[in-house]
Amino acid sequence: MSAAPLVTVENLGRSFDVSRPWLNRVIEREKRRLLVAAAGVTFTIGRKQTFALVGESGSGKTTVARMMVGLIAPTTGDVVIDGVSMTARGQDAERRRLRRRIHMIFQNPYASLNPRWRARDIVAEPIRAFGLAGSRGDVDTEVSKLLRLVGLDPGDSGKYPHEFSGGQRQRIAIARALASRPDFIVCDEPTSALDVSVQAQTLNLMRDLQDRFGLTYLLISHNLAVVRHMASRVGVMYLGRLVEIADVREIFRAPRHPYTRMLLEAVPDLALSGRPRKPIAGEPPNPIDPPTGCAFHPRCPHATDRCRREAPPLTTLPSVMVACHGVTEGRI
Amino acid sequence: MSVPVLSVLNLRVEFPTRRGSLTAVDGVSFDIMPGEVLGLVGESGAGKSVTGAAVIGLLDPPGRLAGGEVRLAGERIDRLRGEAMRRLRGKHIGMVFQDPMTSLNPLMRIGDQLVETISAHLDMSGDAARERARVLLSEVGIPAPDLRIDDYPHQFSGGMRQRVVLALALAAEPRLIIADEPTTALDVSVQAQIIALLKRLCAQHGVAVLLITHDMGVIAETADRVAVMYAGRIVEIGPLRAVLAQPLHPYTQGLIGAIPTLDSELDRLVQIPGSMPRLTNMPPGCAFHPRCPRVLAPCRTERPPQIDVARSTAACWLYREQAVAP
Numbered sequence: 001m002s003a004a005p006l007v008t009v010e011n012l013g014r015s016f017d018v019s020r021p022w023l024n025r026v027i028e029r030e031k032r033r034l035l036v037a038a039a040g041v042t043f044t045i046g047r048k049q050t051f052a053l054v055g056e057s058g059s060g061k062t063t064v065a066r067m068m069v070g071l072i073a074p075t076t077g078d079v080v081i082d083g084v085s086m087t088a089r090g091q092d093a094e095r096r097r098l099r100r101r102i103h104m105i106f107q108n109p110y111a112s113l114n115p116r117w118r119a120r121d122i123v124a125e126p127i128r129a130f131g132l133a134g135s136r137g138d139v140d141t142e143v144s145k146l147l148r149l150v151g152l153d154p155g156d157s158g159k160y161p162h163e164f165s166g167g168q169r170q171r172i173a174i175a176r177a178l179a180s181r182p183d184f185i186v187c188d189e190p191t192s193a194l195d196v197s198v199q200a201q202t203l204n205l206m207r208d209l210q211d212r213f214g215l216t217y218l219l220i221s222h223n224l225a226v227v228r229h230m231a232s233r234v235g236v237m238y239l240g241r242l243v244e245i246a247d248v249r250e251i252f253r254a255p256r257h258p259y260t261r262m263l264l265e266a267v268p269d270l271a272l273s274g275r276p277r278k279p280i281a282g283e284p285p286n287p288i289d290p291p292t293g294c295a296f297h298p299r300c301p302h303a304t305d306r307c308r309r310e311a312p313p314l315t316t317l318p319s320v321m322v323a324c325h326g327v328t329e330g331r332i
Numbered sequence: 333m334s335v336p337v338l339s340v341l342n343l344r345v346e347f348p349t350r351r352g353s354l355t356a357v358d359g360v361s362f363d364i365m366p367g368e369v370l371g372l373v374g375e376s377g378a379g380k381s382v383t384g385a386a387v388i389g390l391l392d393p394p395g396r397l398a399g400g401e402v403r404l405a406g407e408r409i410d411r412l413r414g415e416a417m418r419r420l421r422g423k424h425i426g427m428v429f430q431d432p433m434t435s436l437n438p439l440m441r442i443g444d445q446l447v448e449t450i451s452a453h454l455d456m457s458g459d460a461a462r463e464r465a466r467v468l469l470s471e472v473g474i475p476a477p478d479l480r481i482d483d484y485p486h487q488f489s490g491g492m493r494q495r496v497v498l499a500l501a502l503a504a505e506p507r508l509i510i511a512d513e514p515t516t517a518l519d520v521s522v523q524a525q526i527i528a529l530l531k532r533l534c535a536q537h538g539v540a541v542l543l544i545t546h547d548m549g550v551i552a553e554t555a556d557r558v559a560v561m562y563a564g565r566i567v568e569i570g571p572l573r574a575v576l577a578q579p580l581h582p583y584t585q586g587l588i589g590a591i592p593t594l595d596s597e598l599d600r601l602v603q604i605p606g607s608m609p610r611l612t613n614m615p616p617g618c619a620f621h622p623r624c625p626r627v628l629a630p631c632r633t634e635r636p637p638q639i640d641v642a643r644s645t646a647a648c649w650l651y652r653e654q655a656v657a658p
Contacts, residue, residue, distance in 0.1 A: 195546060196548065196587060196591050197586060197587060198375075199590065200589075200590035200591075200592075201603050203592070204600050204603055207600070223592075224594060225592040225594055226592055228592065229592035229601065262521060263520065264594070266521045266523065266524040267520070268549030268553045269552060270549060270591060283489050283491050283519070284519065284521075
């Protein structure tokens with residue numbers, strides 16, 4: 001990893017106000033209700049690395065991803081990309097320049113492409129928006145080049161999204177993401193809407209492009225096998241907080257947090273090795289009314305009184321950062 | 333040998349269109365024995381859900397059964413229409429779909445929904461039916477079934493709703509359960525719970541299961557035998573272990589190689605070039621031949637027969653030597 005990380009996320013948090021209307025609150029003497037979608041999220045991503053955020057639905061992965069590209073503003077903390085803060089005042093000009101260098105690939109290629117635009121216009125939009133090509137001819141050449149790069153036929157550039165298959169649409173989305181020659185791409189579940197054979201094509205393509213252009217990825221996924229295949233570092237989220245961060249080999253070789261272990265247990269075993277599987281109890285809790293102390297304690301087989309009272313901070317241990325009283329106390 | 337619970341022979345489903353009819357399912361045959369879980373796996377558009385719908389007479393028009401036989405415990409059911417089919421389905425075939433709200437009425441308490449099903453098919457009423465509903469709910473792992481029996485579906489989480497659907501599917505003591513992507517909408521940890529539950533309950537009740545899914549992981553956890561579908565045809569069918577460990581058909585080999593696993597150190601995943609053909613543009617011969625790395629001369633012109641290889645069956649010309657001369 002090079003000296004300075006490309007992306008630094010510091011104490012990032014976001015809450016959403018889900019209170020009932022003011023009048024109801026006054027009449028029924030209710031307090032405001034906040035949904036804490038993410039809190040105290042801190043990590044860095046080195047250049048040309050892939051950092052993966054994993055977790056179940058409602059764990060706050062997508063909220064973090066959206067804050068990283070500036071789609072929603074954080075309530076606390078900051079994202080700094082190549083020295084430029086996404087929130088600080090007085091850096092507007094730098095931030096505008098930074099915009100070109102960040103792009104996002106969304107989960108659902110059926111929803112992320114405008115159905116009324118032709119493929120060529122979808123891919124050309126960032127080129128035009130950032131003024132990266134002079135004439136109309138230059139834009140067309142660039143679009144053809146990008147489509148060929150992601151394995152599509154430039155002859156199809158006049159087609160509309162509905163004329164492509166799901167995998168081809170995701171390729172268009174990738175071509176669009178590459179169009180502004182970014183350094184950093186946030187990929188939010190890029191393959192979970194795709195069939196496995198198409199997923200394999202897409203993941204291979206993403207890795208090839210990373211090698212070729214030196215891209216840095218933030219990969220959001222609930223699929224641990226995909227993460228294992230793609231990531232260099234992994235952060236595990238549970239109910240809006242990071243519970244474990246480690247290098248990919250480390251986390252799959254020796255998961256520390258009980259939740260990480262549980263997630264790994266739940267991955268179906270294709271090799272039929274007869275790996276023993278512990279039954280997993282419970283379901284993710286409601287984020288509006290989270291448990292006290294460590295949010296995982298109601299499902300945790302190692303929970304003690306301290307876990308029920310006190311939220312564990314993310315603690316740095318050799319080769320891993322983990323938020324668990326059991327691990328820091330040496331019980332697990 | 334006992335009679336299969338479900339026996340499908342040369343099933344063919346067509347969708348008539350203005351430009352001629354499209355064949356979505358073409359010559360599909362399989363048996364499911366009592367207590368057995370048959371996994372029907374394939375990618376989107378392979379025809380697996382249409383196969384499931386055709387078996388239970390729930391094809392959406394204009395789709396129609398254009399040929400073949402479906403037998404439930406030895407009796408032809410593909411010719412049943414209307415009320416007769418509806419009664420048979422309710423009594424003998426349970427269904428679990430991807431979205432639990434497909435099966436649940438949002439305006440009815442779950443207890444009433446269970447009691448309705450039980451009293452319609454089991455000659456039980458009032459207290460006995462309610463007691464059976466309570467037992468079913470506790471069997472599928474609903475905590476405090478005495479209290480939750482009077483709750484509405486929206487008061488349950490996604491995983492719990494799918495458990496209620498499972499109770500509903502089992503309520504009339506069916507012989508067969510058709511589960512179409514039962515865990516696809518659930519979180520991974522909950523997915524594992526539902527899979528374990530489905531397998532355990534079906535074994536206990538001796539129910540046969542047709543499990544339709546795109547997820548090879550779910551198949552590996554649940555199925556006894558696997559049928560792999562591609563472009564409306566079954567390309568390979570065999571015992572779980574054989575299909576996963578020594579896949580015969582090049583498509584199955586590609587499909588399994590494409591799945592990233594936890595212990596792989598590979599830099600690249602196996603990649604099947606291209607994509608599944610559209611129904612309007614089906615290649616001649618073997619439908620997989622334009623994408624197949626081991627294509628032979630007859631693949632391009634002649635459709636491969638089902639050839640028995642060891643304990644499996646594959647529709648692939650690679651194994652033509654093994655084909656028994658007629």
